[in-house]
Amino acid sequence: MTVAQNIAELRQRITRAAHAAHRHPEEITLVCVSKYVDADLIRQAYDAGVRDFGENYAQGLRDKARELSQLPGIRWHFIGGLQRNKVKYTTGTTHLIHSVHSAALVQEIDRRAAAAGLTQDVLVQLNLAGEATKSGITAEELSPLLESFASCDNCRCVGLMTMPPFFDDPQRAAPYFTRLRELRDQHTSGEHKGVALQHLSMGMSGDFEAAIECGATLIRVGTSIFGPR
Numbered sequence: 001m002t003v004a005q006n007i008a009e010l011r012q013r014i015t016r017a018a019h020a021a022h023r024h025p026e027e028i029t030l031v032c033v034s035k036y037v038d039a040d041l042i043r044q045a046y047d048a049g050v051r052d053f054g055e056n057y058a059q060g061l062r063d064k065a066r067e068l069s070q071l072p073g074i075r076w077h078f079i080g081g082l083q084r085n086k087v088k089y090t091t092g093t094t095h096l097i098h099s100v101h102s103a104a105l106v107q108e109i110d111r112r113a114a115a116a117g118l119t120q121d122v123l124v125q126l127n128l129a130g131e132a133t134k135s136g137i138t139a140e141e142l143s144p145l146l147e148s149f150a151s152c153d154n155c156r157c158v159g160l161m162t163m164p165p166f167f168d169d170p171q172r173a174a175p176y177f178t179r180l181r182e183l184r185d186q187h188t189s190g191e192h193k194g195v196a197l198q199h200l201s202m203g204m205s206g207d208f209e210a211a212i213e214c215g216a217t218l219i220r221v222g223t224s225i226f227g228p229r
């Protein structure tokens with residue numbers, strides 16, 4: 001199977017899952033996770049119509065964004081563990097940072113974005129199962145973190161992201177997806193300055209259909225497009 005064939009098949013599955021959930025497929029953006037592949041394969045996905053690409057290493061994102069900067073409309077998403085000293089590589093080059101998990105990161109992104117004269121959109125990452133190997137905040141920490149956007153003029157929170165534990169049966173991930181949607185719905189627009197929660201980034205190769213059923217607006221898919229590492 002080629003990258004283009006995999007993407008065509010994936011789009012059919014996205015459409016089917018959206019219709020099963022009485023949603024419009026256009027509400028769901030496919031973020032093609034390109035962390036293990038080089039520019040050649042990214043170009044193949046771009047030629048198949050993908051515009052959103054996700055990377056989880058800050059320097060990797062910067063380098064690929066430079067190499068592919070001539071592709072019109074390409075958008076980069078940072079989905080990896082974010083550290084303060086890496087914010088300089090991701091702010092500005094990135095359409096959306098999915099993995100914000102502290103007020104210190106919010107401040108640093110705001111500072112870098114202000115210096116570059118732009119507004120950086122971000123998502124707050126939740127670690128709902130409390131897994132030690134994953135970053136992200138608990139549900140209890142969400143309100144105070146959203147509060148921290150009030151002092152920002154150049155960093156905006158536009159949604160939430162999560163990565164549930166791995167299950168063989170994707171339906172077992174559904175409660176985590178539902179929980180993320182509930183948290184978004186609880187923090188309605190206007191409650192916090194600088195916060196307008198529209199997006200839910202959830203669902204990967206193994207469980208994106210369950211995530212779409214639960215309201216995902218951004219799915220992050222690598223293996224189903226490029227094959228296993």
Ligand SMILES: *Cc1c(COP(=O)(O)O)cnc(C)c1O
Pocket residue numbers: 033035056079080163204205206220221222223224
């Ligand atoms: C690698 C990665 C993905 C993609 O996972 P696949 O199972 O390859 O689709 C999604 N989200 C994050 C945060 C990742 O690191």
